[in-house]
Amino acid sequence: MTEHMFLSGLYFGKCALAAAGQDDHLAAQKVRIHACRRDDGGYAGNEVYPSHLLYTYSAVQLAILYNQPELLDADALEAFVWSRLLPSGAYYGNDPSDTDTRFSYCALATLALVDKLQPEAINVRQAGEFVLACQNDDGGFGLRPGCESHAGQTFCCVAALQLCGLLEKANHDTLKGFLLRRQQADGGFNGRPEKASDGCYAWWVLATMAILGPSVLGAIDKAAAIKALFRLQTPAGGFSPRPDESPDLFHTHFAIAALGVLGHESVAPMDPCFCVPRTALQRYRRSLDQTQATTTDAS
Ligand SMILES: [Zn+2]
Incomplete structure (x- = not known):
């Protein structure tokens, strides 16, 4: 039943073990990440399925946990992420009618982690404005404008707004009230x-x-x-x-x-925006900088 979401399952297991100080487990499963990559630059939940923003983000989180930025093709990921953005600023999953602020978060977090997020870019602004429009009077956020507030969507929206530099524009008083309740x-x-x-x-x-x-x-x-x-x-x-x-x-x-x-x-300690241990994220960023420096030297 859960075969189609293998990549997210691997992320849940690997991240829980890493957070509990059991970092060296699940090494053999790493090879399956590459097998889930599709020609459009995104990742599928498992080998025979189509790509999706949810599993693409899981693949990026796994590259952090395995400390292997070289597993990721940043340009291809960027192209895939933008291919799922609609003119309204919403991101879609399998088809354009399937929009959800979870996908906005996965898209923006993926871009941020491969150094492809430019908050001043028009498409990033559009994506952020769509997320802002999903905040309700009770302070929470829903999956589309006007949809019921939900704590899971609220996390996705607040993290997405922070990534695109628009968090200041949300109503913080009502948001805090929604969370405290x-x-x-x-x-x-x-x-x-x-x-x-x-x-x-x-x-x-x-x-x-x-x-x-x-x-x-x-x-x-x-x-x-x-x-x-x-x-x-x-x-x-x-x-x-x-x-x-x-x-x-x-x-x-x-x-x-x-x-x-x-x-x-x-x-x-966990990074609250990307849901990986802070130490793993710092290690990945250092590796990413080294990979980019080597690429620049070579060219
Ligand atoms: Zn639950």
């Missing part, structure tokens, strides 16, 4: 009003707060949030969405990442 009596976080808390929302909410700044993140009950996350760890080792449910790779990854944003000593 997500922490529930059990210490966990929900994605929308009236929903039960769920481990992955700890990441979406806390990472968004971390992007906005330490004073926003400092306003939640951190001890209760950590307790709620550890209640989700199961005897099988992984984390489940809610207590007494089955663990899965997605919720294990995001629970560990949330602990990393909270500064828990068992987990490496």
